[in-house]
Amino acid sequence: MPREEWTMSQTEKNLYEAFVGEAKASLRLWGFAERADQEGYQAVARLFRAIAAAARIHGVKHLRQLQVIGSTEENLEAAFESESTVSENVYPAMIAKAEEEGHQAAAVGFSHARDAEEVHAQLYKKVIGHMVAEEEPTYHVCKVCGYVVDGEPPDTCPVCGAPRKLFFEVE
Ligand SMILES: [Fe+2]
Numbered sequence: 001m002p003r004e005e006w007t008m009s010q011t012e013k014n015l016y017e018a019f020v021g022e023a024k025a026s027l028r029l030w031g032f033a034e035r036a037d038q039e040g041y042q043a044v045a046r047l048f049r050a051i052a053a054a055a056r057i058h059g060v061k062h063l064r065q066l067q068v069i070g071s072t073e074e075n076l077e078a079a080f081e082s083e084s085t086v087s088e089n090v091y092p093a094m095i096a097k098a099e100e101e102g103h104q105a106a107a108v109g110f111s112h113a114r115d116a117e118e119v120h121a122q123l124y125k126k127v128i129g130h131m132v133a134e135e136e137p138t139y140h141v142c143k144v145c146g147y148v149v150d151g152e153p154p155d156t157c158p159v160c161g162a163p164r165k166l167f168f169e170v171e
Contacts, residue, residue, distance in 0.1 A: 002068040015062045022059030026052045080124040087117035112145035115159045123150055140167040 001008070001016060008016075033048035063069060070078070091114035098107035123139075130137045140153040145160035153167035 002066050012066060015066050019059050019062040019066070022055045022062065026055035026059060029055065076124050076127070080121055083117045083121040083124070087114045087121065091117070112147075112160055116142075116146040116148065119159075120148060123148060126150060139170045141170060142167055 002012075005013070029048045029052035033045040033052065036042075036045035036048060069075065091110050095107050095110045095114065098104075098110060127137065137150050138152075140149050140151075141147070142153075142157045142160060142162050143166045144162040145157060147157050147159040149167070153164050155164050156162065157166070
């Protein structure tokens with residue numbers, strides 16, 4: 001919730017609920033598109049991606065109307081706080097529980113997310129330096145674990161060991 005629930009009107013609560021629904025739909029459709037690509041159904045994959053893009057447009061619009069998108073300076077602070085909280089508190093507990101329950105794939109996935117997000121938090125700090133120096137950084141993302149690197153990709157991903165060719169450049 002963007003703020004205390006009791007201070008929100010029903011429409012604001014609905015905007016938040018709609019945002020969460022669209023965010024989930026967008027990611028689910030992205031996953032469906034990947035599977036359709038793997039199975040050779042390119043037209044279906046394109047349709048899933050098109051509707052995922054529409055869901056993203058709707059979700060961001062709901063978020064904007066909730067007035068939780070601030071100035072870029074405020075958003076960098078909010079994004080840094082969010083990444084730090086998730087990597088320091090949320091994922092460690094999830095990793096421990098997944099190991100306790102013997103769900104190794106989930107434990108590895110949570111670990112990748114935690115390790116990648118620690119780096120994301122550092123990148124938010126680093127981008128301020130780029131802004132001051134008026135530099136145009138390039139970013140590459142590991143397709144396997146979500147590790148993000150400022151500049152050229154490494155030969156192997158430091159989080160998951162994926163080779164350089166599995167990094168893509170962000171536009
Ligand atoms: Fe990786």
